Amino acid sequence: MxxxxxxxxxxxxxxxxxxxxxxxxxxxxxxxxxxxxxxxxxxxxxxxxxxxxxxxxxxxxxxxxxxxxxxxxxxxxxxxxxxxxxxxxxxxxxxxxxxxxxxxxxxxxxxxxxxxxxxxxxxxxxxxxxxxxxxxxxxxxxxxxxxxxxxxxxxxxxxxxxxxxxxxxxxxxxxxxxxxxxxxxxxxxxLLAERAEERAEWARNEERTRIAREMHDVVAHRVSLMVVHAAALQAVARKDPEKAVKNAALVGDMGRQALTELREMLGVLRSGEGLVGRADRSVPLAAVKAAAAAAASRAADDPAEGPSIAELEELVEQSAAAGMVVRLSVEGKARGYARAVEQTAYRVVQEALTNVHKHAAGAKTHVRLAHRSAEIAMQVENEPPPEQGAASAAGLPSGGNGLVGMKERVSALGGVFVSGPTDAGGFRVSAVIPAEVG
Structure with a gap:
């Protein structure tokens, strides 16, 4: 019946x-x-x-x-x-x-x-x-x-x-x-409608996580450096006016860079508002996938969008200008990678340096980058801070999402991420990412 x-x-x-x-x-x-x-x-x-x-x-x-x-x-x-x-x-x-x-x-x-x-x-x-x-x-x-x-x-x-x-x-x-x-x-x-709704909800959650991760990476590092420079500016404002002026200029440059990256990210979000609105009105999932694929294709065709490995030297120089004793070493011959690989490598180093500013101010830091035949490896290791247990003098807050975000980024590309304290009392962040991603 x-x-x-x-x-x-x-x-x-x-x-x-x-x-x-x-x-x-x-x-x-x-x-x-x-x-x-x-x-x-x-x-x-x-x-x-x-x-x-x-x-x-x-x-x-x-x-x-x-x-x-x-x-x-x-x-x-x-x-x-x-x-x-x-x-x-x-x-x-x-x-x-x-x-x-x-x-x-x-x-x-x-x-x-x-x-x-x-x-x-x-x-x-x-x-x-x-x-x-x-x-x-x-x-x-x-x-x-x-x-x-x-x-x-x-x-x-x-x-x-x-x-x-x-x-x-x-x-x-x-x-x-x-x-x-x-x-x-x-x-x-x-049943198909229920599964489509589940997939759409999963996609929305993934997109929220990705956006939160991007916002964290963009804001945390720049603002952390700005706070460090501001603290240094406050300390030397009367003793060394010339250095104070230099630090103020650095703070301004970093603020402009942070605003530029935020504008780019918000621009991407605004361009997707129409798609999101249509998705909430039960647009076929194929249309959402096609639009997402087109956006990914445009992003892949534009290598200038987002940070790259070539900017790591500048990133290290910014941390050095903020008072960190940091050294960058590169092994192997540099070559072009997919935009997702370069951006992930940059973000891992950036977040690791940010964590050093937050939790080990003044500690010597070593940044190593290795170009291998089938993968790219990076490691950021800091020595114990001059005063054990002391946080950054600037009092930088920590949300505890940096390491989680780095691991999510690397795992999404099929790589391996490891982090933890060293025997000497410092902290090490290591990541290996395949050179070719699907």
Whole structure:
């Protein structure tokens, strides 16, 4: 039973074995007409058999009333109609019973056997009655015409209801199959919609994480250097005006760089506002993927967008200008990498230096970069700060997301990220990124 059928049954359930009250009313009406027909025909049967008329009438009523069971037991109704055929009773019951039998879900061999029995019984009864009519003079036809008349009558009373029932049964099964397919398709569409919503929610969460990581990388490093320079500026403002002016210029340059990077990032977000708005209105997922792919393609075609490995030297110089004792060493021959690889390498070094400013101010730091055949490796290691346990003199806050963000970036490219304290009391951040990313 399909969902549609279950709804229909619940909405209009009928009594006993009927699915609907309309079907029950139809069967009861047909049974009443059949009982009345058999009761009338029972009068002639009683006279021919020499029985009291009430006996034939009651027999006809009960026999004709069995048509009410046509939906529950069509075989029994057909057998009863075949049984009373010699009494020339139950023609309506035979026609309706054969139609119901052919339209049912019973095996074809049972339908064919009962239809054959009905044809044979009708042929025999018609043939015998016609012979008796010719003998008694009630019929004035040639004797050779009787077989043709018998065959025609038998087929005319049996074939049409059987063929119509087979057609209606096949049509009903086809409609049931179509309903099941429609219900199955509806369930699949609901499931696909749920999965699409889950994928969209996952994509939104990933994008939020990525944006938060980018904002952290852009803001944390620049602002940390600005705070360090501001603290140095405050310390030397009166003692060394020339150095104070230099530090003030550095603070201004770093502030402008931070603002520039923030504007670029906000520009990307604004360009995606239309897409996000459409996605919230159930735009097909394929359109969202296509737009994201196009944006990624444009980003890959623009190597100037985002930091690169070539800017690491400048990054180290900025930290050195802020008072950090830092040294950069490069191994291997530099070559071009995918923009995602270069940006991730830059961000890892940048965040590691930021952490040194925050947690180990004044510590000597070593930045190592190695270009290998199939990967690029980087390591930022700082020695213990001059005063153990002392944080940055500028009091820089820490949100605890730097190491997590670095690991997420490297893992997304299929690389390996390791961080932790050294035996000497310092801290080391190491990352290895494949040179070719999918």
């Amino acid at each position: 399909t969902t549609t059928g279950e709804i229909c049954r619940e909405a209009g359930g009928g009594p006993w074995w009927w699915d609907r009250w309309r079907g029950a009313l139809l069967d009861v009406s047909l049974a009443a007409v059949s009982a009345l027909e058999c009761a009338v025909e029972g009068v002639q049967f009683s006279r021919d058999a020499g029985l009291p008329v009430p006996v034939g009438t009651v027999f006809g009523l009960f026999a004709g009333a069995t048509l009410v069971l046509r939906r529950r037991s069509p075989i029994a109704v057909v057998l009863v109609s075949i049984a009373i055929t010699p009494a020339q009773m139950g023609f309506l019951m035979g026609i309706v019973g054969l139609y119901t039998l052919a339209a049912s879900e019973l095996p074809r061999r049972i339908i064919s056997a009962l239809a054959g029995m009905s044809i044979v019984g009708m042929f025999i009864v018609t043939y015998v009655r016609a012979q008796q009519g010719v003998v008694h003079g009630d019929l004035s036809i040639a004797g050779g015409f009787i077989p043709f008349l018998s065959v025609t009558t038998a087929l005319g009373m049996t074939a049409p209801p059987v063929l119509l029932g087979l057609y209606i049964g096949a049509r009903r099964r086809l409609m049931e199959s179509l309903r099941e397919r429609a219900d199955s398709l509806e369930r699949e569409l609901i």
